[in-house]
Amino acid sequence: MAIGKQEVLAWLEALACVYAENRQYLTDLDAAIGDADHGSNMDRGFAAVRAELAAREPADIRKTLETTAAILIRTVGGAAGPLYGTFFLRAGAAADGKAELRAADVVALFEAGILGVQQRGKAAPGEKTMVDALLPALAAMRDALAAGGGLTAVLEQGAAAAEAGMRATIPMQARKGRASYLGPRSVGHQDPGATSSFLLLRAVVDTWRA
Amino acid sequence: MKKLLNDPAQVVRESLAGLALAHADLLTVSFDPAYVVRTDAPVRGKVAVVSGGGSGHEPMHCGFVGKGMLDAACPGQVFTSPTPDQIEAATRAVDGGAGVLHIVKNYTGDILNFEMAADLCQAQGIEVRAAVINDDVAVQDSLYTAGRRGVGATVLAEKICGAAAARGYDLARLEALCRQVNENARSMGMALTSCTVPAAGKPTFELGEEEIEMGIGIHGEPGRERVPLLAAREIAVRMAETILADLPFRSGDRVIALVNGMGGTPLLELYLVYGELEKILHAKGIAVARRLVGNYITSLEMAGCSFTLLRTGDELLSLWDDPVLTPGLRWGL
Numbered sequence: 001m002a003i004g005k006q007e008v009l010a011w012l013e014a015l016a017c018v019y020a021e022n023r024q025y026l027t028d029l030d031a032a033i034g035d036a037d038h039g040s041n042m043d044r045g046f047a048a049v050r051a052e053l054a055a056r057e058p059a060d061i062r063k064t065l066e067t068t069a070a071i072l073i074r075t076v077g078g079a080a081g082p083l084y085g086t087f088f089l090r091a092g093a094a095a096d097g098k099a100e101l102r103a104a105d106v107v108a109l110f111e112a113g114i115l116g117v118q119q120r121g122k123a124a125p126g127e128k129t130m131v132d133a134l135l136p137a138l139a140a141m142r143d144a145l146a147a148g149g150g151l152t153a154v155l156e157q158g159a160a161a162a163e164a165g166m167r168a169t170i171p172m173q174a175r176k177g178r179a180s181y182l183g184p185r186s187v188g189h190q191d192p193g194a195t196s197s198f199l200l201l202r203a204v205v206d207t208w209r210a
Numbered sequence: 211m212k213k214l215l216n217d218p219a220q221v222v223r224e225s226l227a228g229l230a231l232a233h234a235d236l237l238t239v240s241f242d243p244a245y246v247v248r249t250d251a252p253v254r255g256k257v258a259v260v261s262g263g264g265s266g267h268e269p270m271h272c273g274f275v276g277k278g279m280l281d282a283a284c285p286g287q288v289f290t291s292p293t294p295d296q297i298e299a300a301t302r303a304v305d306g307g308a309g310v311l312h313i314v315k316n317y318t319g320d321i322l323n324f325e326m327a328a329d330l331c332q333a334q335g336i337e338v339r340a341a342v343i344n345d346d347v348a349v350q351d352s353l354y355t356a357g358r359r360g361v362g363a364t365v366l367a368e369k370i371c372g373a374a375a376a377r378g379y380d381l382a383r384l385e386a387l388c389r390q391v392n393e394n395a396r397s398m399g400m401a402l403t404s405c406t407v408p409a410a411g412k413p414t415f416e417l418g419e420e421e422i423e424m425g426i427g428i429h430g431e432p433g434r435e436r437v438p439l440l441a442a443r444e445i446a447v448r449m450a451e452t453i454l455a456d457l458p459f460r461s462g463d464r465v466i467a468l469v470n471g472m473g474g475t476p477l478l479e480l481y482l483v484y485g486e487l488e489k490i491l492h493a494k495g496i497a498v499a500r501r502l503v504g505n506y507i508t509s510l511e512m513a514g515c516s517f518t519l520l521r522t523g524d525e526l527l528s529l530w531d532d533p534v535l536t537p538g539l540r541w542g543l
Binding site for chain 2: 027031034035036037040041044073074075076077078079080081082083085120121175176177178180181182183185
């Protein structure tokens with residue numbers, strides 16, 4: 001199966017539902033080590049994305065992802081706004097000129113987005129951030145592709161690695177973002193940013209699985 | 211949750227609408243994107259001073275817009291940094307051709323959003339410099355954290371830089387001045403109670419009836435340690451000593467002292483605490499040249515207070531004394 005604009009729109013639509021459903025969950029995780037707003041911020045941002053895409057459907061995949069970025073940068077706030085905004089902006093650029101995405105294109109799209117997040121936030125692995133879910137997911141997607149896997153295998157292995165990466169943030173001590181102020185008290189809590197990143201990847205699998 | 215609300219999702223917008231009506235002589239509020247500017251902006255030939263941050267800290271920042279302080283403020287959602295489109299629009303609205311200083315508190319979200327906005331403004335030919343405030347001694351600055359948080363020194367930096375801009379300092383000199391204020395200021399806070407973010411609907415953290423949080427952040431982020439309730443005298447000693455040792459402040463120094471309420475503590479108690487602080491400083495040979503006691507950088511309805519001390523010389527004192535006319539701070543006019 002190849003991914004066209006409609007599949008991309010379906011993923012973004014699914015994300016609006018996912019973040020609405022997980023609003024309280026993400027906010028509770030954030031209350032433990034941050035400032036208790038991650039759930040409401042993500043929900044507000046993706047609800048605005050859904051409304052914009054429904055009102056004015058963009059011409060192609062790149063425009064769809066770039067519109068998503070612009071809305072997130074405008075509506076999410078916090079660190080998550082510029083970080084997820086950068087993700088979709090870079091992902092959009094990687095989809096330039098493509099009407100359909102095959103497995104290798106999907107990996108390239110996530111690669112651009114994930115490396116963009118790392119660049120903007122300047123986080124390294126192990127610092128209890130989004131990249132602890134995203135970088136393992138990227139590595140798993142590349143491996144699955146190199147092993148000859150199709151789109152479903154690439155996505156499933158990516159999401160599985162993101163989930164493991166998310167859980168691996170629990171024993172970590174935060175070294176970036178607000179949670180870092182807690183020092184050792186940040187240990188024992190799952191990172192809300194890594195969690196929203198896992199949810200983003202799980203929604204891809206759920207919508208694009210062949 | 212018991213608060214004066216219509217709809218938790220609209221709290222910032224509706225509060226800004228009220229601010230606009232209450233202070234129409236001093237400031238103008240724009241929506242979509244939301245920002246607040248002084249009524250006579252842009253002031254030709256003057257460097258503009260812009261700040262912003264999450265809402266819930268009122269009067270900071272919107273209440274410091276007016277003459278002699280901020281040209282513009284960008285209010286984010288409660289405890290959430292403003293977005294780049296707000297900051298860009300505010301910066302454009304107040305640029306008088308002499309450049310714009312962004313005063314940014316050191317939080318990951320604020321830094322990222324102001325950086326993105328500065329990129330956008332510079333692409334349009336507006337000269338922007340950013341100065342970061344990170345004065346909270348409760349957080350150890352190290353490679354292993356996002357660095358110290360920006361708290362009470364922000365209020366002092368906004369007042370002093372606003373005065374300097376009004377006097378005609380250029381952008382480079384103003385940026386250096388802001389860094390000087392930050393480098394000579396230290397703060398620490400404590401909480402008696404938690405606070406409730408309207409959209410969350412329940413307290414950000416739990417604090418027992420007999421417990422206090424020393425080193426609290428202005429968003430209810432936990433601090434250094436949780437200890438049993440102490441006498442005000444003891445609390446003042448612990449906070450003052452941590453602050454004094456950090457810079458360090460020395461006998462013979464002159465300071466501007468801010469005793470700030472977190473939002474839910476009455477002035478009755480803040481003045482009591484101020485009295486304790488001045489006694490401690492006096493005993494150490496530190497002269498309080500100016501003082502400010504009240505609610506200036508709050509954390510919704512949290513009870514508690516923070517101390518900020520700024521080591522000052524004649525230039526900073528003179529700028530501090532310059533006239534200011536804003537909703538939250540006014541003198542000399």
